Amino acid sequence: MGIVRRQGLRNTVISYLGLALGFVSTTLVLPRFFAPSQLGLTLTLSAIATLFAQLAAFGFASVGIRFFPYFRNRENGHHGFLPLLLGVPLLGFGVMTALYLWGRPVVLGLYAHDAALLGPYYVWGVVFAFFTLLYSLLDAYLKALYHTAFSSFLQDILLRLLILGGAVLFAQGWLSFHGYVLWYIGANGLLVLVLTGYLRRIGELHWRPRRAVLAVRPVRELLSVGGFTLLSSLAGSIIMYIDNLMVGSQVSLAAAGIYGIAFNISTALAIPARSLNKIAFPLLADYWKQQNLAGMADFYRRTTRLNTLIGCFLALGIGLNLDFIYSLMRTEFAEGTLVVLLLLGSRLFDGITGVNGLILVTSPRYRFDLVFNVSLSVLIVVLNLLLIPRLGMVGAAVAAVVAQVSINLARTWFVWHAFRMQPFTWRIPLVVLLAAVAGTAGWLVPAIGSPFLTMLARSTVLTAVYGGLVLVTGTAPEATALLRRLRR
Incomplete structure (x- = not known):
């Protein structure tokens, strides 16, 4: 070993x-x-x-x-x-x-x-x-x-x-x-x-x-x-690449370039979830081996709360500071602003619905994961064919949101129906509400001189309001426990 x-x-x-x-x-x-x-x-x-x-x-x-x-x-x-x-x-x-x-x-x-x-x-x-x-x-x-x-x-x-x-x-x-x-x-x-x-x-x-x-x-x-x-x-690759290919063929390669950069910006939201999944995969496999469904259900809820907590903060941080991010590039790329916001919503919902995919792929019914992935790839292609001619690259982003939300709802329902596990508690809507309040506070900060100074001001307000509300309300026990350890 x-x-x-x-x-x-x-x-x-x-x-x-x-x-x-x-x-x-x-x-x-x-x-x-x-x-x-x-x-x-x-x-x-x-x-x-x-x-x-x-x-x-x-x-x-x-x-x-x-x-x-x-x-x-x-x-x-x-x-x-x-x-x-x-x-x-x-x-x-x-x-x-x-x-x-x-x-x-x-x-x-x-x-x-x-x-x-x-x-x-x-x-x-x-x-x-x-x-x-x-x-x-x-x-x-x-x-x-x-x-x-x-x-x-x-x-x-x-x-x-x-x-x-x-x-x-x-x-x-x-x-x-x-x-x-x-x-x-x-x-x-x-x-x-x-x-x-x-x-x-x-x-x-x-x-x-x-x-x-x-x-x-x-x-x-x-x-x-x-x-x-x-x-x-192949289903995974279609999910990953088909948007760019279809935007390039139905709009232009320039639009594909703008969409690709918007896609890359939104991937920052997926980094914590990917890191968590590396830990979650062997743990879930061990839960299945031990037939510890109660422990798995508790892990499911806790990881969903953690994904929601971090995901909301990162989504707001990126969304509020897109002016600064795009100021570092050629001006043409700023046309992807709405695409970034839509893709952030898609990735955030994917995080909020928790590790349902990993639970399924490590379970005895792992073959259904292929069914969901193939369904997702087919749904994305069909929606792109319908929406890109009407909305351009924004249509590809709308297709990604609709497809991801639909498949994640179906996968979450399947995990609940097959194994009687679901990831939601009263803390999830409360986290979303606190994020909405903090995001509004950050959005109300006016532009200050330069995109960099505006980014610093908005990020400071967002962090202070969001972090303060989370600690005061006790929404995230993990954050409260961490604060206690730091005080000691």
Whole structure:
């Protein structure tokens, strides 16, 4: 267990550094150097490459992690597991490449108003997808070997530093935009080379195929599990990327760039929930193992209260200070203000409904989680088709809100119906009421000289009023207990 603890600690540090670096680069630096259409192009290429790679992989990244213990034997090269892990997806990549190139007129037809901008990079999407596919497979192999920290460092820190470096070179005039796009793609390729070198260094780069690999587990079983995993991961990717792709195709790549930055700003609200989920996942699995449903229900309520408490504060902090955030970018990006507010509402509701998804995915009825994820992805696509032509990129944000609220209500009802657990107590509406009062107080603070001074004043008022009301009313026992400890 020593290696697991060491890798876990390193991953935690890398994850938080990566989140901070990612927020700074994608929200504050890149929008300062690039036009919306340029950012929209890179975001579109990234989304296409991710979906392309996932379809080609056929779920084999997750299959590799799940089944590797059956193949583990370092002395004989793990029975040729690595060639199998790479071989099937590479066959899929060949098929997907043929379909992708054959479908070029259809794809560029969807982006007719920006075909001149996207067209020169269409074939480069194949290269980008190839690097993305190889990295995901090698990363899965390393996870199965319990070597996760190095690949996390490459993905969360080195890649973002390389992208920032390319942006600085572009801003200084040493790279054209075409050169920057190739730099962006090449940075992903560099990660694959470094990861391959790391595998060789630790003695785990076993390239030689072995016929014995076919006898360890039936290939049909691997493909079956891979297909199930593909549906799940593809649904998750559609939820993540489809908004940008559809805004880019139905409005413009510039609108996709503005929407992408608004999306990135709203992700700050999800950081505490993601951190909490890392802790919640193994705890919930343990509750299920012990059949401690009473303890799980109490944990469900407490985490929901904590998510609501922190989420309301962060949502108000971001919403009240959007003028300051957008003052750090090109003026065109401020068109995404309403999109940010809508997406903040969507993420806040997702937090308020608690850890229902984790309860479901760790339960005996885990397959229903796939049903909800597929339903969510289908609902988002349908709503985008209906709303984007009428409302533009705001329509995509409205679709995200409606879809997230609908699915979270359905998932919360399912958890209550199946396991008789629900996360709400009288403290939840009280927290929302206190947040509304504090938000109104912050909103009433007039503009003071500069966006920075206004941000400081509004944040101070918001923090003082919200924190004071929470402590006085005893809404959050955790906050009161923390204050007592600090006084001691």
